[in-house]
Amino acid sequence: MSCQEIYLFCDRVVINLKSGATFSFPPALAQGLADASPEDLAEVEVTPSGDGLRWEKLDADFSVPALLAGVLDLKERNCKGFSPIQRANVPNWDAPPYPATFHAN
Template identity: 35%
Template sequence: MNTLTAEPRATNVQFDDDSLWVDLADGRQLGVPLAYFPRLLNATPDQRTQFVISGGGSGLHWDKLDEDISVSSLLYGIGDHSRKVA
């Protein structure tokens, strides 16, 4: 069984054209394709920078984009599960 022994904590968030980059308190940097999060992919660069690191680093929140991301879910490769219904 794989379990996390300590909750990963974000200390900073950055973007390039294709990826979300999360700096973790333990020194790691995690890169995730923006395609995993359509709201961030379609946001302007300014909108992407308007985030809050919440829960002591366990979450990332973009109020104007209505996007919330769990840092631990990024480590498991879990992206946005919302689906548009036709």
């Protein structure tokens, strides 16, 4: 579940996974990306492991496994409303979001 490539297409963030699968989401749903310009969204870094995405200028960080589990708002990550199965499918569920320097505005 790691990122091989990330790009913008038709107002969506598209993530091509190393497994060959593709995942996409509208940035309007993601904390820290909703009001970003296409230029700012295009400035994304993939961590060397492929498990994390960083928008330095937007001060937004996401874990690829968490995105695949539907966690677009990092405040929800610790929400008790997620089922045990959902939590079990996100590695390091109780760990801070990757990297731990995320600051919500």
